[in-house]
Amino acid sequence: MTTQLRFLLNDQEVALSQVGASDTLLDHLRIARRLTGTKEGCAEGDCGACTVLLGRPTAAGLVYEPINACIRLLASCHGCHVVTVEHLQGPDGGLHPVQAAMVEHHGSQCGFCTPGIVMALYGLWMTKPDATATDIEIALQGNICRCTGYEPIITAALAAGRAGGQAADALMRERDAVAARLAAMPRARVDLDRDGDRAIIPADVDDLARVLMDEPKATLVAGATDVGLWVTKFMRDISPAIFIGHLMKSVQVVDEELHIGAGVTYSEAAPLIRQHIPAAYDYWLRIGGWQVRNMGTIGANIANGSPIGDTPPLLIALGARIVLRRGDQRRELPLQDFFIDYGKQDRQQGEFVETVIIPTRPDAIVAAYKVSKRRDSDITAVAAGFCLTVRDGIIQDARVAFGGMAATPKRATRAEAALRGQPMSEATFDAAARAVADDFTPMSDMRASADYRARVAQNLFRRFWLEQSEPGLPVRLTETLGV
Numbered sequence: 001m002t003t004q005l006r007f008l009l010n011d012q013e014v015a016l017s018q019v020g021a022s023d024t025l026l027d028h029l030r031i032a033r034r035l036t037g038t039k040e041g042c043a044e045g046d047c048g049a050c051t052v053l054l055g056r057p058t059a060a061g062l063v064y065e066p067i068n069a070c071i072r073l074l075a076s077c078h079g080c081h082v083v084t085v086e087h088l089q090g091p092d093g094g095l096h097p098v099q100a101a102m103v104e105h106h107g108s109q110c111g112f113c114t115p116g117i118v119m120a121l122y123g124l125w126m127t128k129p130d131a132t133a134t135d136i137e138i139a140l141q142g143n144i145c146r147c148t149g150y151e152p153i154i155t156a157a158l159a160a161g162r163a164g165g166q167a168a169d170a171l172m173r174e175r176d177a178v179a180a181r182l183a184a185m186p187r188a189r190v191d192l193d194r195d196g197d198r199a200i201i202p203a204d205v206d207d208l209a210r211v212l213m214d215e216p217k218a219t220l221v222a223g224a225t226d227v228g229l230w231v232t233k234f235m236r237d238i239s240p241a242i243f244i245g246h247l248m249k250s251v252q253v254v255d256e257e258l259h260i261g262a263g264v265t266y267s268e269a270a271p272l273i274r275q276h277i278p279a280a281y282d283y284w285l286r287i288g289g290w291q292v293r294n295m296g297t298i299g300a301n302i303a304n305g306s307p308i309g310d311t312p313p314l315l316i317a318l319g320a321r322i323v324l325r326r327g328d329q330r331r332e333l334p335l336q337d338f339f340i341d342y343g344k345q346d347r348q349q350g351e352f353v354e355t356v357i358i359p360t361r362p363d364a365i366v367a368a369y370k371v372s373k374r375r376d377s378d379i380t381a382v383a384a385g386f387c388l389t390v391r392d393g394i395i396q397d398a399r400v401a402f403g404g405m406a407a408t409p410k411r412a413t414r415a416e417a418a419l420r421g422q423p424m425s426e427a428t429f430d431a432a433a434r435a436v437a438d439d440f441t442p443m444s445d446m447r448a449s450a451d452y453r454a455r456v457a458q459n460l461f462r463r464f465w466l467e468q469s470e471p472g473l474p475v476r477l478t479e480t481l482g483v
Contacts, residue, residue, distance in 0.1 A: 251272060267294045412457075
Protein backbone atom coordinates (compact mmCIF):
# COMPACT_ATOMS: atom_id res chain seq x y z
CA MET A 1 0.00 0.00 0.00
CA THR A 2 1.10 3.56 -0.74
CA THR A 3 -0.09 6.91 0.59
CA GLN A 4 0.85 8.93 -2.47
CA LEU A 5 -1.23 9.95 -5.49
CA ARG A 6 0.85 10.05 -8.67
CA PHE A 7 0.03 11.23 -12.17
CA LEU A 8 1.49 13.24 -15.02
CA LEU A 9 0.36 16.81 -15.53
CA ASN A 10 1.41 18.05 -18.97
CA ASP A 11 5.16 17.30 -18.95
CA GLN A 12 5.64 17.05 -15.16
CA GLU A 13 5.15 14.18 -12.73
CA VAL A 14 2.97 15.01 -9.74
CA ALA A 15 3.12 13.23 -6.38
CA LEU A 16 0.63 14.23 -3.67
CA SER A 17 0.01 12.90 -0.18
CA GLN A 18 -2.56 15.39 1.12
CA VAL A 19 -5.55 14.56 -1.09
CA GLY A 20 -9.16 14.31 0.03
CA ALA A 21 -12.00 12.34 -1.48
CA SER A 22 -13.84 15.52 -2.51
CA ASP A 23 -10.88 17.36 -4.07
CA THR A 24 -11.58 18.11 -7.73
CA LEU A 25 -9.12 18.12 -10.60
CA LEU A 26 -10.29 21.60 -11.63
CA ASP A 27 -9.49 23.12 -8.23
CA HIS A 28 -6.08 21.49 -8.28
CA LEU A 29 -5.34 22.90 -11.74
CA ARG A 30 -6.57 26.42 -11.09
CA ILE A 31 -5.66 26.93 -7.42
CA ALA A 32 -2.68 24.71 -6.72
CA ARG A 33 -1.05 24.85 -10.18
CA ARG A 34 -2.32 28.24 -11.43
CA LEU A 35 -3.23 26.66 -14.78
CA THR A 36 -6.15 29.02 -15.27
CA GLY A 37 -6.71 28.32 -18.96
CA THR A 38 -9.11 25.61 -17.78
CA LYS A 39 -12.28 27.49 -16.81
CA GLU A 40 -15.06 26.85 -14.32
CA GLY A 41 -18.52 27.42 -15.71
CA CYS A 42 -21.35 25.18 -14.55
CA ALA A 43 -19.42 22.97 -12.09
CA GLU A 44 -21.60 20.03 -13.10
CA GLY A 45 -20.15 18.68 -16.35
CA ASP A 46 -22.62 20.45 -18.63
CA CYS A 47 -20.87 23.40 -20.28
CA GLY A 48 -17.44 21.99 -21.19
CA ALA A 49 -15.45 25.10 -20.20
CA CYS A 50 -13.31 22.93 -17.93
CA THR A 51 -12.45 20.32 -20.58
CA VAL A 52 -9.00 18.74 -20.40
CA LEU A 53 -7.59 15.59 -21.96
CA LEU A 54 -7.02 12.55 -19.79
CA GLY A 55 -4.63 9.91 -21.03
CA ARG A 56 -5.15 6.53 -19.39
CA PRO A 57 -3.53 3.14 -19.96
CA THR A 58 -5.79 0.53 -21.58
CA ALA A 59 -5.30 -2.94 -23.01
CA ALA A 60 -5.03 -1.28 -26.43
CA GLY A 61 -2.45 1.26 -25.27
CA LEU A 62 -2.60 4.84 -24.03
CA VAL A 63 -5.94 6.52 -24.83
CA TYR A 64 -6.56 10.27 -24.59
CA GLU A 65 -10.13 11.49 -24.05
CA PRO A 66 -11.73 14.86 -23.23
CA ILE A 67 -13.19 14.92 -19.72
CA ASN A 68 -14.79 17.48 -17.38
CA ALA A 69 -12.25 18.62 -14.80
CA CYS A 70 -14.95 20.26 -12.66
CA ILE A 71 -16.49 16.92 -11.62
CA ARG A 72 -13.41 14.76 -12.08
CA LEU A 73 -12.24 14.03 -8.57
CA LEU A 74 -8.49 14.35 -8.20
CA ALA A 75 -7.93 10.92 -6.68
CA SER A 76 -9.28 9.27 -9.84
CA CYS A 77 -6.36 10.68 -11.85
CA HIS A 78 -3.90 8.24 -10.30
CA GLY A 79 -1.68 6.68 -12.96
CA CYS A 80 -3.05 8.95 -15.71
CA HIS A 81 -1.78 11.83 -17.87
CA VAL A 82 -3.68 15.12 -17.52
CA VAL A 83 -3.22 17.52 -20.44
CA THR A 84 -4.41 21.14 -20.18
CA VAL A 85 -4.74 23.83 -22.83
CA GLU A 86 -1.44 25.36 -21.68
CA HIS A 87 0.39 22.30 -23.04
CA LEU A 88 -0.84 22.77 -26.61
CA GLN A 89 1.57 24.10 -29.19
CA GLY A 90 2.50 23.59 -32.81
CA PRO A 91 5.72 21.93 -33.98
CA ASP A 92 7.37 25.39 -34.19
CA GLY A 93 6.30 26.34 -30.66
CA GLY A 94 3.46 28.55 -31.92
CA LEU A 95 -0.26 27.90 -32.02
CA HIS A 96 -1.48 24.35 -32.32
CA PRO A 97 -3.32 23.62 -35.61
CA VAL A 98 -6.66 23.53 -33.75
CA GLN A 99 -5.95 26.88 -32.09
CA ALA A 100 -4.74 28.42 -35.35
CA ALA A 101 -7.90 27.31 -37.15
CA MET A 102 -10.09 28.81 -34.40
CA VAL A 103 -8.33 32.15 -34.88
CA GLU A 104 -8.44 32.07 -38.66
CA HIS A 105 -12.14 31.19 -38.83
CA HIS A 106 -13.29 33.48 -36.00
CA GLY A 107 -14.37 30.65 -33.74
CA SER A 108 -14.21 32.73 -30.56
CA GLN A 109 -15.82 35.90 -29.23
CA CYS A 110 -15.75 36.34 -25.44
CA GLY A 111 -13.36 33.37 -25.28
CA PHE A 112 -14.52 31.89 -21.98
CA CYS A 113 -15.65 28.64 -23.57
CA THR A 114 -12.81 28.53 -26.11
CA PRO A 115 -10.16 26.58 -24.14
CA GLY A 116 -12.66 23.79 -23.44
CA ILE A 117 -13.78 23.72 -27.07
CA VAL A 118 -10.17 23.62 -28.22
CA MET A 119 -9.45 20.66 -25.95
CA ALA A 120 -12.52 18.73 -27.16
CA LEU A 121 -11.57 19.40 -30.78
CA TYR A 122 -7.97 18.48 -30.01
CA GLY A 123 -9.15 15.09 -28.76
CA LEU A 124 -11.16 14.60 -31.96
CA TRP A 125 -8.30 15.89 -34.16
CA MET A 126 -5.96 13.27 -32.69
CA THR A 127 -8.30 10.29 -32.93
CA LYS A 128 -10.21 11.12 -36.12
CA PRO A 129 -8.24 13.37 -38.49
CA ASP A 130 -10.86 13.02 -41.24
CA ALA A 131 -13.76 14.02 -38.97
CA THR A 132 -16.95 15.13 -40.70
CA ALA A 133 -19.20 17.97 -39.60
CA THR A 134 -21.41 15.35 -37.92
CA ASP A 135 -18.45 13.93 -36.00
CA ILE A 136 -17.62 17.45 -34.85
CA GLU A 137 -21.18 18.14 -33.72
CA ILE A 138 -21.13 14.96 -31.63
CA ALA A 139 -17.70 15.84 -30.19
CA LEU A 140 -19.07 19.25 -29.15
CA GLN A 141 -22.24 17.93 -27.49
CA GLY A 142 -20.72 18.71 -24.09
CA ASN A 143 -19.47 22.21 -24.93
CA ILE A 144 -21.76 25.23 -24.68
CA CYS A 145 -20.85 28.44 -26.51
CA ARG A 146 -23.24 31.26 -25.73
CA CYS A 147 -21.99 34.00 -28.06
CA THR A 148 -19.98 32.75 -31.05
CA GLY A 149 -22.36 30.25 -32.58
CA TYR A 150 -21.24 26.84 -33.71
CA GLU A 151 -20.90 27.37 -37.46
CA PRO A 152 -17.47 29.06 -37.34
CA ILE A 153 -16.32 26.53 -34.72
CA ILE A 154 -17.30 23.62 -36.96
CA THR A 155 -15.62 25.36 -39.91
CA ALA A 156 -12.46 25.76 -37.82
CA ALA A 157 -12.53 22.08 -36.81
CA LEU A 158 -12.88 20.98 -40.43
CA ALA A 159 -9.96 23.25 -41.38
CA ALA A 160 -7.80 21.84 -38.58
CA GLY A 161 -8.50 18.35 -39.85
CA ARG A 162 -7.47 19.32 -43.37
CA ALA A 163 -4.30 20.97 -42.01
CA GLY A 164 -3.19 17.66 -40.49
CA GLY A 165 0.03 17.47 -38.52
CA GLN A 166 -0.94 14.65 -36.15
CA ALA A 167 2.35 12.83 -36.64
CA ALA A 168 4.25 15.87 -35.40
CA ASP A 169 2.01 16.45 -32.39
CA ALA A 170 3.69 16.15 -29.00
CA LEU A 171 1.18 13.65 -27.59
CA MET A 172 1.61 11.44 -30.63
CA ARG A 173 5.42 11.61 -30.66
CA GLU A 174 5.81 11.11 -26.91
CA ARG A 175 3.10 8.49 -26.44
CA ASP A 176 5.46 5.56 -25.84
CA ALA A 177 7.54 7.58 -23.38
CA VAL A 178 4.43 8.74 -21.50
CA ALA A 179 3.06 5.19 -21.38
CA ALA A 180 6.37 4.00 -19.93
CA ARG A 181 6.31 6.72 -17.24
CA LEU A 182 2.77 5.80 -16.26
CA ALA A 183 3.59 2.07 -16.22
CA ALA A 184 6.43 2.76 -13.78
CA MET A 185 4.01 4.19 -11.20
CA PRO A 186 3.11 1.78 -8.36
CA ARG A 187 -0.12 -0.18 -8.83
CA ALA A 188 -0.60 -1.01 -5.16
CA ARG A 189 -3.57 0.21 -3.15
CA VAL A 190 -3.45 3.96 -2.54
CA ASP A 191 -4.83 5.29 0.75
CA LEU A 192 -5.03 9.09 0.93
CA ASP A 193 -6.16 11.47 3.64
CA ARG A 194 -6.57 15.22 3.99
CA ASP A 195 -7.86 16.30 7.38
CA GLY A 196 -10.02 13.20 7.72
CA ASP A 197 -11.31 13.35 4.15
CA ARG A 198 -10.21 9.89 2.97
CA ALA A 199 -9.81 8.48 -0.55
CA ILE A 200 -8.93 4.85 -1.34
CA ILE A 201 -7.83 3.55 -4.75
CA PRO A 202 -7.87 -0.28 -4.83
CA ALA A 203 -5.09 -2.09 -6.69
CA ASP A 204 -7.49 -4.45 -8.48
CA VAL A 205 -11.00 -5.90 -8.26
CA ASP A 206 -10.07 -8.43 -5.58
CA ASP A 207 -8.60 -5.58 -3.54
CA LEU A 208 -11.84 -3.63 -4.04
CA ALA A 209 -13.81 -6.56 -2.65
CA ARG A 210 -11.56 -6.61 0.42
CA VAL A 211 -11.69 -2.84 0.96
CA LEU A 212 -15.47 -2.74 0.68
CA MET A 213 -15.82 -5.49 3.27
CA ASP A 214 -13.77 -3.34 5.64
CA GLU A 215 -15.56 -0.10 4.63
CA PRO A 216 -19.09 -1.22 3.68
CA LYS A 217 -20.55 2.30 3.97
CA ALA A 218 -17.92 3.93 1.76
CA THR A 219 -18.95 5.90 -1.31
CA LEU A 220 -18.05 4.10 -4.53
CA VAL A 221 -16.83 6.53 -7.21
CA ALA A 222 -16.48 5.43 -10.83
CA GLY A 223 -16.76 8.27 -13.36
CA ALA A 224 -18.15 10.79 -10.83
CA THR A 225 -20.64 12.16 -13.37
CA ASP A 226 -23.20 11.99 -10.56
CA VAL A 227 -21.06 11.87 -7.42
CA GLY A 228 -19.11 14.89 -8.68
CA LEU A 229 -22.29 16.95 -8.36
CA TRP A 230 -22.79 15.71 -4.82
CA VAL A 231 -19.50 17.49 -4.10
CA THR A 232 -19.79 20.63 -6.26
CA LYS A 233 -23.51 21.33 -5.87
CA PHE A 234 -24.61 19.75 -2.60
CA MET A 235 -21.31 20.03 -0.69
CA ARG A 236 -21.89 16.46 0.48
CA ASP A 237 -19.27 14.59 2.49
CA ILE A 238 -18.40 11.45 0.50
CA SER A 239 -15.56 10.25 2.73
CA PRO A 240 -14.39 7.55 2.81
CA ALA A 241 -14.60 7.17 -0.96
CA ILE A 242 -13.34 4.20 -2.95
CA PHE A 243 -12.32 5.08 -6.52
CA ILE A 244 -13.04 2.28 -8.99
CA GLY A 245 -13.09 3.89 -12.44
CA HIS A 246 -9.92 2.02 -13.48
CA LEU A 247 -11.37 -1.40 -12.63
CA MET A 248 -13.76 -3.93 -14.23
CA LYS A 249 -12.95 -3.03 -17.83
CA SER A 250 -13.42 -6.46 -19.43
CA VAL A 251 -15.76 -6.99 -22.37
CA GLN A 252 -16.78 -10.36 -23.83
CA VAL A 253 -19.37 -11.53 -26.33
CA VAL A 254 -20.78 -14.91 -25.21
CA ASP A 255 -23.70 -16.61 -26.97
CA GLU A 256 -25.19 -13.37 -28.32
CA GLU A 257 -24.78 -11.64 -24.97
CA LEU A 258 -22.46 -8.78 -24.03
CA HIS A 259 -20.65 -9.38 -20.74
CA ILE A 260 -19.51 -5.87 -19.82
CA GLY A 261 -17.46 -5.00 -16.76
CA ALA A 262 -19.15 -2.45 -14.51
CA GLY A 263 -16.26 -0.01 -15.06
CA VAL A 264 -16.68 0.16 -18.84
CA THR A 265 -17.55 3.72 -19.88
CA TYR A 266 -20.28 4.71 -22.28
CA SER A 267 -17.63 5.62 -24.86
CA GLU A 268 -15.88 2.28 -24.47
CA ALA A 269 -19.19 0.45 -24.90
CA ALA A 270 -20.36 2.55 -27.87
CA PRO A 271 -18.68 0.42 -30.60
CA LEU A 272 -20.23 -2.72 -29.10
CA ILE A 273 -23.66 -1.12 -29.03
CA ARG A 274 -23.26 0.01 -32.63
CA GLN A 275 -22.21 -3.47 -33.75
CA HIS A 276 -24.51 -5.69 -31.70
CA ILE A 277 -27.54 -3.48 -30.87
CA PRO A 278 -27.46 -0.93 -33.72
CA ALA A 279 -31.03 0.26 -33.14
CA ALA A 280 -29.91 1.67 -29.77
CA TYR A 281 -26.83 3.49 -31.05
CA ASP A 282 -28.44 6.90 -31.56
CA TYR A 283 -29.87 6.62 -28.03
CA TRP A 284 -26.35 5.93 -26.74
CA LEU A 285 -25.18 9.21 -28.30
CA ARG A 286 -27.79 11.05 -26.22
CA ILE A 287 -26.17 10.03 -22.91
CA GLY A 288 -24.55 13.26 -21.73
CA GLY A 289 -21.92 14.94 -23.88
CA TRP A 290 -18.71 13.39 -25.14
CA GLN A 291 -16.86 14.30 -21.93
CA VAL A 292 -19.54 12.64 -19.78
CA ARG A 293 -19.55 9.50 -21.94
CA ASN A 294 -15.77 9.31 -21.51
CA MET A 295 -16.17 9.28 -17.71
CA GLY A 296 -19.52 7.72 -16.83
CA THR A 297 -19.74 3.94 -16.48
CA ILE A 298 -22.57 1.52 -17.18
CA GLY A 299 -22.22 -0.17 -13.80
CA ALA A 300 -22.45 3.08 -11.86
CA ASN A 301 -25.44 4.27 -13.89
CA ILE A 302 -27.19 1.13 -12.70
CA ALA A 303 -25.85 1.06 -9.15
CA ASN A 304 -26.91 4.57 -8.16
CA GLY A 305 -30.52 3.57 -8.76
CA SER A 306 -31.67 6.86 -10.28
CA PRO A 307 -35.21 6.72 -11.72
CA ILE A 308 -33.93 8.80 -14.66
CA GLY A 309 -30.73 6.86 -15.37
CA ASP A 310 -30.25 6.56 -19.13
CA THR A 311 -29.21 2.91 -19.46
CA PRO A 312 -31.71 0.96 -17.27
CA PRO A 313 -34.86 1.36 -19.45
CA LEU A 314 -33.05 0.02 -22.52
CA LEU A 315 -31.25 -2.71 -20.58
CA ILE A 316 -34.38 -3.85 -18.76
CA ALA A 317 -36.23 -4.08 -22.07
CA LEU A 318 -33.41 -6.25 -23.43
CA GLY A 319 -33.62 -8.53 -20.38
CA ALA A 320 -30.23 -7.59 -18.93
CA ARG A 321 -28.84 -9.23 -15.82
CA ILE A 322 -26.20 -8.09 -13.35
CA VAL A 323 -23.59 -9.90 -11.31
CA LEU A 324 -23.19 -8.61 -7.77
CA ARG A 325 -20.08 -9.42 -5.75
CA ARG A 326 -19.48 -9.37 -2.02
CA GLY A 327 -16.04 -10.57 -0.97
CA ASP A 328 -15.53 -13.79 -2.92
CA GLN A 329 -19.26 -14.46 -3.30
CA ARG A 330 -21.20 -13.61 -6.45
CA ARG A 331 -24.88 -13.69 -7.33
CA GLU A 332 -26.77 -12.93 -10.51
CA LEU A 333 -30.20 -11.34 -10.82
CA PRO A 334 -32.36 -9.72 -13.50
CA LEU A 335 -31.72 -6.01 -13.68
CA GLN A 336 -35.41 -5.22 -13.27
CA ASP A 337 -35.34 -6.90 -9.83
CA PHE A 338 -32.38 -4.80 -8.66
CA PHE A 339 -34.52 -1.66 -8.29
CA ILE A 340 -36.80 -1.93 -5.25
CA ASP A 341 -37.89 1.63 -4.50
CA TYR A 342 -36.61 5.17 -4.78
CA GLY A 343 -33.05 5.17 -3.44
CA LYS A 344 -33.28 1.48 -2.54
CA GLN A 345 -31.68 -1.37 -4.48
CA ASP A 346 -31.21 -5.08 -3.85
CA ARG A 347 -27.62 -4.69 -2.72
CA GLN A 348 -26.16 -5.77 0.59
CA GLN A 349 -23.51 -3.90 2.53
CA GLY A 350 -20.10 -4.60 1.02
CA GLU A 351 -21.65 -5.69 -2.29
CA PHE A 352 -20.99 -4.05 -5.65
CA VAL A 353 -22.02 -4.44 -9.29
CA GLU A 354 -19.24 -6.34 -11.05
CA THR A 355 -20.64 -7.30 -14.47
CA VAL A 356 -23.59 -6.34 -16.66
CA ILE A 357 -24.90 -9.05 -19.01
CA ILE A 358 -26.84 -7.66 -21.99
CA PRO A 359 -28.68 -9.94 -24.46
CA THR A 360 -28.28 -8.48 -27.94
CA ARG A 361 -31.67 -9.81 -29.15
CA PRO A 362 -30.82 -10.12 -32.88
CA ASP A 363 -34.24 -11.73 -33.50
CA ALA A 364 -36.18 -8.85 -31.93
CA ILE A 365 -37.19 -5.31 -32.86
CA VAL A 366 -35.34 -2.99 -30.48
CA ALA A 367 -35.73 0.74 -29.93
CA ALA A 368 -34.77 3.24 -27.24
CA TYR A 369 -35.90 6.83 -26.77
CA LYS A 370 -34.90 9.77 -24.61
CA VAL A 371 -37.04 12.88 -24.23
CA SER A 372 -35.42 15.94 -22.67
CA LYS A 373 -35.62 19.73 -22.86
CA ARG A 374 -32.65 19.92 -25.21
CA ARG A 375 -31.31 17.30 -27.55
CA ASP A 376 -27.79 16.96 -26.21
CA SER A 377 -26.21 16.78 -22.77
CA ASP A 378 -29.43 17.02 -20.79
CA ILE A 379 -31.19 15.17 -18.01
CA THR A 380 -33.90 12.76 -19.06
CA ALA A 381 -37.55 13.63 -18.56
CA VAL A 382 -38.77 10.30 -19.98
CA ALA A 383 -36.73 7.40 -21.34
CA ALA A 384 -38.06 4.20 -22.86
CA GLY A 385 -36.75 0.88 -24.11
CA PHE A 386 -38.71 -1.43 -26.45
CA CYS A 387 -37.91 -5.04 -27.34
CA LEU A 388 -40.51 -6.94 -29.37
CA THR A 389 -40.40 -10.40 -30.95
CA VAL A 390 -42.66 -10.68 -33.99
CA ARG A 391 -43.41 -13.79 -36.06
CA ASP A 392 -45.78 -13.95 -39.01
CA GLY A 393 -47.09 -10.49 -38.17
CA ILE A 394 -48.01 -11.41 -34.58
CA ILE A 395 -46.24 -9.98 -31.52
CA GLN A 396 -44.99 -13.06 -29.67
CA ASP A 397 -43.31 -11.21 -26.80
CA ALA A 398 -42.98 -7.61 -25.68
CA ARG A 399 -40.75 -5.99 -23.12
CA VAL A 400 -41.17 -2.25 -22.59
CA ALA A 401 -39.48 -0.29 -19.80
CA PHE A 402 -39.58 3.37 -18.82
CA GLY A 403 -37.44 5.74 -16.79
CA GLY A 404 -38.70 9.01 -15.32
CA MET A 405 -42.20 7.60 -14.88
CA ALA A 406 -41.92 6.09 -11.39
CA ALA A 407 -39.66 5.90 -8.35
CA THR A 408 -37.51 3.36 -10.22
CA PRO A 409 -36.92 2.30 -13.82
CA LYS A 410 -39.83 -0.05 -14.42
CA ARG A 411 -41.53 -2.26 -16.99
CA ALA A 412 -44.90 -1.24 -18.45
CA THR A 413 -46.61 -4.56 -17.75
CA ARG A 414 -50.14 -3.55 -18.81
CA ALA A 415 -48.88 -2.08 -22.06
CA GLU A 416 -46.85 -5.25 -22.67
CA ALA A 417 -49.97 -7.36 -22.14
CA ALA A 418 -51.83 -5.21 -24.68
CA LEU A 419 -49.12 -6.01 -27.24
CA ARG A 420 -48.57 -9.74 -26.73
CA GLY A 421 -50.45 -12.01 -29.07
CA GLN A 422 -51.75 -9.09 -31.11
CA PRO A 423 -51.07 -8.22 -34.76
CA MET A 424 -48.30 -5.78 -35.54
CA SER A 425 -50.71 -2.95 -36.37
CA GLU A 426 -51.52 0.66 -35.61
CA ALA A 427 -54.57 -0.38 -33.60
CA THR A 428 -52.44 -2.61 -31.38
CA PHE A 429 -50.04 0.18 -30.52
CA ASP A 430 -52.89 2.59 -29.91
CA ALA A 431 -54.25 0.08 -27.39
CA ALA A 432 -50.84 -0.24 -25.75
CA ALA A 433 -50.59 3.55 -25.52
CA ARG A 434 -53.91 3.65 -23.68
CA ALA A 435 -52.84 0.81 -21.39
CA VAL A 436 -49.59 2.48 -20.35
CA ALA A 437 -51.65 5.12 -18.54
CA ASP A 438 -52.49 2.42 -15.98
CA ASP A 439 -48.85 1.38 -15.56
CA PHE A 440 -47.49 4.58 -14.03
CA THR A 441 -48.39 7.57 -11.89
CA PRO A 442 -45.61 10.00 -12.83
CA MET A 443 -44.64 13.01 -10.75
CA SER A 444 -44.13 16.65 -11.66
CA ASP A 445 -40.72 18.23 -11.15
CA MET A 446 -38.37 20.74 -12.77
CA ARG A 447 -37.83 18.46 -15.76
CA ALA A 448 -41.45 17.83 -16.72
CA SER A 449 -45.01 17.76 -15.41
CA ALA A 450 -46.85 14.54 -14.65
CA ASP A 451 -49.30 15.20 -17.50
CA TYR A 452 -46.46 15.78 -19.96
CA ARG A 453 -44.72 12.57 -18.93
CA ALA A 454 -47.93 10.57 -19.27
CA ARG A 455 -48.56 11.97 -22.76
CA VAL A 456 -44.96 11.37 -23.84
CA ALA A 457 -45.10 7.74 -22.72
CA GLN A 458 -48.20 7.22 -24.86
CA ASN A 459 -46.68 9.04 -27.84
CA LEU A 460 -43.57 6.85 -27.75
CA PHE A 461 -45.74 3.85 -28.63
CA ARG A 462 -46.93 5.89 -31.62
CA ARG A 463 -43.35 6.73 -32.55
CA PHE A 464 -42.29 3.09 -32.32
CA TRP A 465 -45.13 2.09 -34.66
CA LEU A 466 -44.27 4.85 -37.14
CA GLU A 467 -40.64 3.73 -37.24
CA GLN A 468 -41.68 0.19 -38.05
CA SER A 469 -44.46 1.03 -40.51
CA GLU A 470 -42.60 3.83 -42.31
CA PRO A 471 -38.87 2.97 -42.21
CA GLY A 472 -37.95 6.02 -44.29
CA LEU A 473 -39.31 8.44 -41.70
CA PRO A 474 -36.36 10.54 -40.39
CA VAL A 475 -37.04 10.14 -36.69
CA ARG A 476 -33.66 8.90 -35.53
CA LEU A 477 -30.75 11.17 -34.60
CA THR A 478 -28.21 9.02 -36.44
CA GLU A 479 -30.30 9.02 -39.60
CA THR A 480 -30.92 12.75 -39.40
CA LEU A 481 -27.24 13.54 -38.91
CA GLY A 482 -26.03 10.87 -41.30
CA VAL A 483 -23.93 8.96 -38.74
